Amino acid sequence: MTTSSTPARTAQVARGEREDSATTTSLWIGTYPEAGPGSGVGTGEGVWRVDVDRAGGFAGLRLVSEVPSPSFLALHPSGRTLFAVTETGDGRVSALGLDAEGDDLEPHPDAVLPSGGADPCHVHAEPDALWVANYSSGTVSRFPVDDGGAFDGAAVVGQHTGSGPVADRQEGPHAHFVGRVGDELWAVDLGADRLVRYAPDGTRVGEVAVPAGSGPRHFVTMPGAVLVVCELDPAVLVVSLGDGEAAEPAVVARHDVVAIPAAQVPDGVPVQPSHVALGSGGARMYVAVRGVDVLSAFEVVTSEGAPEVAPVLRHLADSPIGGAWPRHFAVLDLPDEDGDLVVVANQGSSTLVSLRVGASGRPTSSRRRTSRHPPASCRCPPPGDTGRMPTLHVAMLSVHTSPLDQPGTGDAGGMNVYVVGLAEALARRGAEVEIFTRATSSDQPRSHRLSPGVTVRHVAAGPYEGLDKNDLPGQLCAFAAGVLRTEAGREVGWYDVVHAHYWLSGEVGWLVADRWDVPLVQSMHTMARVKNAALAPGDAPEPLGRIIGEEQVVAEADALVASTGAEAEDLVDHYGAVPEAVHVVAPGVDLATFSPSPAGTDRAALRADLIGGQGLSGPGAGRDREPDRDPVPGSAESSSDRPLVLFAGRVQPLKGPDVLVRALAVMRSAGEPVPRLVVLGGSSGRSSSVRELEALAHQEGVADVVSVRPPATREELAQWFRAADVVAVPSHNESFGLVAAEAQACGTPVLAAAVGGLRTVVEDGVTGVLVEDHDPVTWAAEIGALLRDDVRRTALGAGAVAARDRFGWDVAADRMLEVYAAAGVSRRARRRARG
Ligand SMILES: CC(=O)N[C@H]1[C@@H](OP(=O)(O)OP(=O)(O)OC[C@H]2O[C@@H](n3ccc(=O)[nH]c3=O)[C@H](O)[C@@H]2O)O[C@H](CO)[C@@H](O)[C@@H]1O
Ligand SMILES: O=P([O-])([O-])O[C@@H]1[C@@H](O)[C@H](O)[C@@H](O)[C@H](O)[C@@H]1O
Ligand SMILES: [Mg+2]
Structure with missing residues (x-):
């Protein structure tokens, strides 16, 4: 299982709506009513907004919504909705619509719902659901939400059970926090000393027990581990996620939060940790401790590139916050490597305090802002907040072929x-992605907004036309210069990560990531x-120059992304990749576009539509084809009756379309009914593979049923x-x-060669059939058997539909954010090792 240490990011900050967006971060501040949680509502509390600059200065504190007792807030990944819990006995949760500046918070219609329990104290937003922890009732609720974060369907409420030894706090379950851990959502129960594990759909899948009396409260995730801060026993517990599918998470270490010996804490002063978060790109951990009112800083030491080994925490410092009863804080990453800006909400003193923390873990400066602000509604402490973290800027490199x-x-392919x-x-998760690709036409704009959060930049490098992929090693310098110049026109430290695709981009990525010191x-x-x-x-084999280039890129990358376990092994076996640097992230499928037909749709009718009108020659553009000889000699089939075998992709020997043509010939010579083969795609690179395939179809006597x-x-x-x-693949x-x-x-069974990633994508006998060799006789037999067996095809089609959620881009992007975070950790470790 992998974990996420990437903070929530939003889609709006630093999009250029505001001149100062790169230097100022806007935070929302949640508050309690003046008399504290549980007291009457309506005494002026609400959601506040404040701008924080890099020096920690506050400006523009303002009330943006009068939600009662909004003790915790969460931002939907779309950036369009802010959620607030109302921490009262009859708990509520509100969905507030945001304008572009995030200042105008209007409740969505029907957007205040019962929270599913009493005293909701934490809220966590996923793209498709909102999770609420209800403290007093010990319940966790899951509310479905739509793409923009509006409530969308009935909530499911899970009741926790259990209790703990601390009499006045653990008489029963007290859900306190929900967060994502890999593929799961974990709810921390302070009363029952456990972390309850849920699947994203709300099903309970397990739990992790923590030592009795710990009173776990909040956690933060990092690659391979979850760091849980406990309120009743002031400690951070390291929960290791283990390695491999069957791994069970378990507590592997305990660290005292404060180094102050208990004897030195004045009588009656509590030591109650409230919140934990990571800073410095995952290299530092902060804990706020109420009562003693300090911020504890730890260094997080991870084993280089070995995320499955639990991190070691080294205590750095306990520093007075300068405010009372710090309930929560946000960490804003500063572009200079060792600096973090920690903004603390102090419930007891009604103050916001910002601390700039350096490598020692101690504040180098602090600023304070009282939240008492005219009018009366500001007489309220600001206990919770949701930071609008700086946007993650991704430089995505795709040197050859524009997306x-x-x-x-x-x-142009996959x-x-x-x-x-x-x-x-x-981008749906709030990142800004810029895709750099080589300009191949004077018509292309230098920069093109593809969709919200995604910009394509066409970089001039060599002549537009006349170069193909194999000529590009000669253009990498020019391309790199174009990327560097784009960055030079930006705020220093603009890009957070370079993600390179294909070895050519990796060569450029190597240079620019070094230059910017990003992963x-x-x-x-x-x-x-x-x-x-x-x-x-x-x-023809691939040339040596490419092999050498690939070796260099593998050695230089901070993280290597493999689509399947098989590709991960290839990276290690063929290129000597360090196994710990290789992360498996399955790509996605655009599930909205690639969806099954509505029930009852007849494939034959769809087939007739697609093939029918234009005949097989279709708009195939100037290639000579045989007319569709039909019916086939010796067969009673009519044109649209003939079953359809489809191949899609660049036509090239590697993809094996010739195997299908030959298989059809085998079927014909055996006197079996022959299906139609449609190949969708052009010749790969500059080859003449399409003509060669068509010639083969003629030669094999199946040109009448094959069309490209x-x-x-x-x-x-x-x-x-x-x-x-x-x-067929x-x-x-x-x-x-x-x-x-x-x-x-789309619900169509796949017949695929049992090679590489196809062994993962196709579940043999469930979603399709894996074929062990490339012998046309084998393929003829498999195609024939499948086409004859309607029941089996229908079952495989149903299996394919049932499995379609396995590959979605949203899941892939979540994983990729974890990889980006892990790459940062590994880069810093490598830098330290180099000295
Ligand atoms: C040999 C090899 O290792 N190829 C990999 C290569 O892509 P490669 O381009 O070889 O192959 P893929 O099948 O993955 O991708 C082809 C893409 O082209 C699209 N298409 C095809 C025909 C058409 O008419 N219209 C159309 O849009 C397909 O929908 C598909 O999305 O990188 C992909 C992404 O990492 C991997 O999945 C492939 O395994
Ligand atoms: O054929 P090849 O060069 O080895 O590799 C391919 C690229 O050239 C192609 O542009 C890309 O879209 C594919 O995903 C694949 O990576
Ligand atoms: Mg920083």
């Missing part, structure tokens, strides 16, 4: 689809040595998948195989 190109021909899908999902994350997509080890008969059509748009392709009886290797995943998401 705007049509995939499935030339050099990487284009991947880059767009990932970038858009990251380099590398996705290979394909690797020369892997391709060369599985060459199709007669195919130009690549289809995403929507058309989805329609082709729905129309096909089987989608006979590749000699695939790092993943997006086509197979997309086809399955």
Whole structure:
């Protein structure tokens, strides 16, 4: 299991709406009524807003919504909704709509709901659901929300049970906090001394017990571990997530929060930790401690590149906060490497205090702002807050092929689809993604806003036309210069991470990540040595220059992203990657586009629509084709009756379309009914693979049932998948195989070669069939068997639909944010090791 240490990011800050957005961070402040939690509402409390500059100065404290007793806030990843709990006996939760500045908070219609329990004290927003911890009732509620964060459906409430030894605080369960841990949501129960683990849909999947009397309160996640701060026993517990699928999380270490010996704490002064968070990109941990009113800082030491090894915490300092009863704080990352700005909400003194904390863990400066602000409504302490963390800026490099190109021909393939899908999902999580790609036409704008949060930058590097992928090693300097110049026009420290795609981009990423001192994350997509080890008969191997370049990039990257375990092994076995640097993140499928047909839709009718009108030659553009000879000699089938086997992708020997053509010939010579084979895609690179495939179809006597059509748009392709009886992926290797995943998401069974990532994407006998070799005789037998067996095809189609959620971009983006965080940790560790 992996964990997230990436703070919530929003979509709005630093989008340029405000000149000072790069130097000022706006925080929302939650408050209690004047007389403390549980007292009458309406004494002026509400959600406040304040701007914090890099020196920690406060400006513009203002009331933005009069929600009663809003002790905790959470921002929906869309950046369009702020949630607030109302911490009262009849708890409530409100969804507040935001304007672009985040200042105008209007409740959505019907947007104040019972929170599912008493005294809700914490709220956590996921893209599809809001989670609320109700303290007094010991319940956790999950509210479905829509894309913009509006409530959307009935809540599910889970009742915790249990108690603990601390009589006045643990007489029963007290849910205190909910947060994400890998694929799960964990609810901390202070009364029952346990962390209750939920699946994202609200199903309980387990729990982690902590020592009796700990009173766990909040936690923060980091790669491989969860750091839990306890209120009743002032400690941080390290919960290790373990390694591998079967790993069970367990407490592996306990650290005292404050170094002050108990004897030195004056009588009657409590030592009650309230909140924990990470700073300095995961290298430091802070805990606020109420009563003694200090901020404790720890160094977080992780094993280099080994996230499964639990981190070691080294106490750095306990520093007076200069405010009373610090209930919560936000950590704002400062661009200078060792600085964090910690903004603390002090419930007891009604103050906000900002502390600039340096490498020693001690504040180097502090600022204070009382929250008493005219009018009367400001007479309220500010206990909770949700920081609008600085936006994560991702420099995504795709040197060869623009993500705007049509995939499935030339050099444009899965990487284009991947880059767009990932970038858009990251942007939905609040990141700003800039995709740098080489300009290939004078018509391309230098910068193009693809969708909210995603910009494509066309970098001039060499002539627009006439260069293909193989010419690009000569343009990498020019490309890197273009990227560096873009950054030079920005605020210092603008980009937080470089994510490079394919080895060519990795070469550029290596340079720019070094220059900016940010982590380099590398996705290979394909690797020369892997391709060369599985060459199709007669195919040309990838050149040595690429192999050497790939080796360099693998060695330099702070994190390597593999789409499957098989690709991870390839990185280690073929390129000597350090296993700990390799992270498996399955790519996604655009599940909205690639969806099954409505129940009852007839594949034959869809097929007739797609093939019918234009005949097989279709708009295939100037390629000579045989007319669709129909019916096939010796067969009674009519044109639209003929089952459809579909292949989609760049036509090249590696993808094995010839295997399908030959398989059809085997079927025909055996006198079996022959399906129609449609190939959607153009020749790969500058090759003439389409012509060669068409020539092969003639030579094999199946040209009448084989047609190659130009690549289809995403929507058309989805329609082709729905129309096909089987989608065939006979590749000699695939790092993943997006086509197979997309086809399955449409409910169409996939017949795939049992190689590389296809072994992961296709569940043999569940979503499709894996074929062990590339022998046309085997493929003829498998195709024939599947097409004859309607029941099996229907079952596999249903299996494919049931499995479609396995690959979504939202999940992939969550994982990728974890990888970005891990890459930062690993980069710092490597820098330290170098001295
Ligand atoms: C040999 C190899 O290792 N290839 C990898 C390469 O992509 P590669 O381009 O080889 O193959 P993929 O099947 O993954 O991607 C092709 C993409 O083109 C699209 N398409 C195709 C035909 C068409 O008419 N219209 C259209 O839009 C497909 O929907 C698909 O999304 O990087 C991908 C992403 O990391 C991996 O999944 C592949 O395994
Ligand atoms: O064919 P190859 O060069 O090895 O690798 C391919 C790239 O050239 C193509 O542009 C990209 O879209 C694919 O995802 C794949 O990575
Ligand atoms: Mg910093």
